[in-house]
Amino acid sequence: MKKFLTYFSLTVFLIIGCYTALEMAKLAPTFDGQKINVVELYNNPKNYDYNDADGVANLMVKQTIDKTHAINAVTAIVFDFRGYDTLGESFVLFTAISGTVVILRNAMKGRAD
Amino acid sequence: MSNKNIKVKDYIIKSAADFFTPIGLVLGLYIILHGHLSPGGGFQGGVIVASAVVLIYLGYGFEVSTKTFKPNVLKKSEAIGALMYTFFALLGIFYAANFCRNVFFNVGNPGDLFSSGTIFLMNAAVGYKVLTGVGFLILLMFGLLANKEE
Numbered sequence: 001m002k003k004f005l006t007y008f009s010l011t012v013f014l015i016i017g018c019y020t021a022l023e024m025a026k027l028a029p030t031f032d033g034q035k036i037n038v039v040e041l042y043n044n045p046k047n048y049d050y051n052d053a054d055g056v057a058n059l060m061v062k063q064t065i066d067k068t069h070a071i072n073a074v075t076a077i078v079f080d081f082r083g084y085d086t087l088g089e090s091f092v093l094f095t096a097i098s099g100t101v102v103i104l105r106n107a108m109k110g111r112a113d
Numbered sequence: 114m115s116n117k118n119i120k121v122k123d124y125i126i127k128s129a130a131d132f133f134t135p136i137g138l139v140l141g142l143y144i145i146l147h148g149h150l151s152p153g154g155g156f157q158g159g160v161i162v163a164s165a166v167v168l169i170y171l172g173y174g175f176e177v178s179t180k181t182f183k184p185n186v187l188k189k190s191e192a193i194g195a196l197m198y199t200f201f202a203l204l205g206i207f208y209a210a211n212f213c214r215n216v217f218f219n220v221g222n223p224g225d226l227f228s229s230g231t232i233f234l235m236n237a238a239v240g241y242k243v244l245t246g247v248g249f250l251i252l253l254m255f256g257l258l259a260n261k262e263e
Contacts, residue, residue, distance in 0.1 A: 069218050070149040070229040078154065079232045079239075083202055083213030089156075090239055094195055097246050101188070104253055 056081075121174050130172030134165050141165075145240035149229045155236045159243025166248045175259040179252065187249040194242025201234045 041048045059067075060081060070076040078086055144151075144158030170178045205214030221228035 065223050067218070068215055068229055068232060069221070069223045070232050071223055072149050072151060072154075074152070075149045075154050075232060075236065076229075079149075079235045080213075080215050080218075083235070086235070086239065087198060087202060087213075090195060090198060090242055093243065093246055094191065097191065097250055100250060100253060104257060 121171055127172040130168040134168045134172075137161060137165050137168065141244070145237060145244075146226065148236040148240070149232050150224065150226070155239030156243050159240045160247055162240075162244040163247035163251060166251045170251075170255050175255055178255070182248055182252060184249060184252055187245045187252070190245040191242055191249065194238050194245060197238035198235055198242065201231050201238060204231060 037048075060073075060077060064073045064076045065071065068076040068080050070080070141158045141160075141162030141164075144153040144161060145155055148154035148158070166178060166182055169181055202213045205212055205216050208214070208216040210216060215230050215232060218230035218232070220230060223229070227233065
């Protein structure tokens with residue numbers, strides 16, 4: 001029963017993942033680099049006109065305060081645009097501390113808590 | 114009680130700990146609360162607050178530091194912080210948008226303390242989680258150090 005549930009949930013994840021990948025492949029690309037002249041950007045980066053750049057990076061740089069009302073742009077990116085990433089980061093810390101507790105539990109038995 | 118390599122309960126270290134513990138606590142909480150206005154954020158401020166555990170251990174020894182910061186409470190508070198972050202991320206789904214969406218960002222002007230919606234709340238949740246987690250980790254390792262002495 002346990003083995004069946006494991007394989008069933010893994011199959012469901014695989015099917016949903018394949019469906020999402022196929023659906024996302026149909027969407028328009030967020031950054032295709034069509035509007036960037038690479039040679040000119042390489043030759044004189046200070047005089048390059050950034051106003052017609054496309055993609056998510058342009059939006060993050062220019063519209064941070066309009067979209068999030070946070071002055072610190074790094075916090076706006078970490079906690080808003082990249083919320084999943086911070087969720088994973090904090091759970092990495094949680095897992096590390098849980099592992100430390102499991103390893104050191106025998107060593108400090110009868111002490112501390 | 115006192116380890117051979119680390120000198121605790123010394124008079125000079127005790128007065129230095131008395132002086133620096135309130136400064137560290139206030140600075141860490143300031144950095145956590147002003148994460149969306151000034152450089153810093155939840156992770157950095159939480160680690161600064163957790164340094165108070167080290168200072169109290171150096172000044173007063175292991176037993177006082179476990180009396181001040183109870184390990185059971187810290188261990189549960191970390192899980193509460195993780196759940197708080199997930200709840201604030203789920204607020205986007207309750208408001209009929211996607212996960213991690215900043216739903217009420219336009220409350221307050223940019224530059225206020227209570228502005229930027231869920232960024233402020235998520236920052237506080239991550240700060241709470243990091244300060245309890247790192248504090249518990251430090252306390253665990255000091256407990257091991259004090260245990261080896263006996």
